[in-house]
Amino acid sequence: MDGSSNKQVGGAGIVLLSPKGDTIECMVHLDFPATNNESEYEALIARLNLAKAAGATRVVIYCDSQVITNQINGDYECKGERMKRYLDQVRARVDDLEAKIVQIPRGENEQADRLAKATSAEHMVIPGNVLSFVQLSPLIDPSNMQEIGSDSSWTTPLVSYLKDGVLLEGKEAARKLKVQAARFVLIKDVLYKRGFSRPYLRCLGTEEAEYVMREVHEGICGNHSWSKSLVHKLVRARYYWPTMQKDAETYVRTYDKCQRFNNIIRQPTKELTPMPAPWPFAQWGLDIMGPFLIAIRQLKFLVVGIDYFTKWVEAEILATITEKNVRNFVWRCIICRFGIPRVFVLDNERQFDNDSFQDFCS
Incomplete structure (x- = not known):
């Protein structure tokens, strides 16, 4: 793996090589400013996530960054607050895998370096048979940090029950899950919410919900509608998650342009008219x-x-x-x-x- 960055964006290049010789190339476009070390950490975290998703139990990671390699191995002290948060994220993932990190010369990391530089270019060109992703914010942001191994979405218990019949621990929790699951259906491993006299609604997780809400509100066809109208549009677009109304209110209330240009009476400022009282009881x-x-x-x-x-x-x-x-x-x-x-x-x-x-x- 390798990372690259410039003033505006960053990029990560990852090459997965199986013991049988199968190769998977991946490009991650970091759509936010990042230093070289932060890009290296983003590439490393993405590498560990892909390895876990591929079902790997043991991995050897080759990295040309001496700083990153020695910080993870404990030879260098990690001083910056952001670097410490990145290091915690890496160690949490390394604990789930039998991982070994090896530093190699830059010349031996040419394939990953080429992918990283192409990803951070102004006009990204994606070669054929290469996985590509766009990441909108750092993985150490609070909205992106999740406890490793925990249920990352409200849909996880429902999918597990509808697909494999797995119930939650505890009699009351299992009963509530059964009642709740009656209002949902699983179609091709995608969870939908049943509706009375309306189409099925696609159930979204936290990240998907934020993206869809942002597109409907301020996208190319968005009109910066208020919270109730925004929720109606999301339902008409056939999306659902349990906290739609609350999330829409929070999003609109904190959206800068909606607050600046909202239809609120703003009378021009005037000097206050003093009403002086010269002495008591006058x-x-x-x-x-x-x-x-x-x-x-x-x-x-x-x-x-x-x-x-x-x-x-x-x-x-x-x-x-x-x-x-x-x-x-x-x-x-x-x-x-x-x-x-x-x-x-x-x-x-x-x-x-x-x-x-x-x-x-x-």
């Missing part, structure tokens, strides 16, 4: 609240006064909110206690906006 705000639940003596309204300087609150419960009751409240609770104020701040309610209350204020 400026009061009056308002009426209610009706509330009826209390004793049919009390159900509140008339409230707040001093702008001290934030002191005066309130009284009323059965009716007539102009006379409001005027008596102002006289008893404000003027008789704190003196004649300088300003009353009122709204246009009829208890305040009338000749009698204005004459009283005068």
Whole structure:
């Protein structure tokens, strides 16, 4: 295996050689910026994944990178945080295989080096009979890191039960799996969800779901629809996974362009109008609240006064909110206690906006 990188992208070249002489060539296009060492680690991880998928139990890995080889063998110390995460990913996979990593001169790694450089080129040319993949993000990203040997998808228990009759451990878990499996069907090793009066829906794992959701939302035919519309489009496209609604809401809520250009009223900024209170109890705000639940003596309204300087609150419960009751409240609770104020701040309610209350204020 070998890795290659430039300023924009990286590439990995892998050659699998069986004891019988069968050869498989593979190119992995790394669609993200990566250093040479990161590309080497990406190539190594892809090499181990392919070997495990091919059913290998023992592998010998030939690599021309002295740094990578010695870090894995423990001769070099791994200092960078990203390199440590890559090293952990490699060691987790090496534990599942009887693997040996050998450093070879660059001249003996010509075949893998040629594939890596062709993959990281600006215009990638794929030769015939060569496997090719596109990787959108580093394998050490949290979204791509999965525990080795664990169920990597919600479809795994369903596929195992429908295909081989394998149930989960525990009586209750097995019962729930049987009930859930009745709503699914396995066609040519592909899981579909049954539907009432609608076609079968293709069940997607996490990575597939993210890709499909991104294409429907912002692809060549996407219109950046909101979450509910996005879910309806995914169902019409015959896809399904259990957390469609939640994932769509999260995706749309965090999508930058949708937040920038969403149809939200954005009034131009203006300077705030200050309402200064020169001294305590010189400026009061009056308002009426209610009706509330009826209390004793049919009390159900509140008339409230707040001093702008001290934030002191005066309130009284009323059965009716007539102009006379409001005027008596102002006289008893404000003027008789704190003196004649300088300003009353009122709204246009009829208890305040009338000749009698204005004459009283005068």
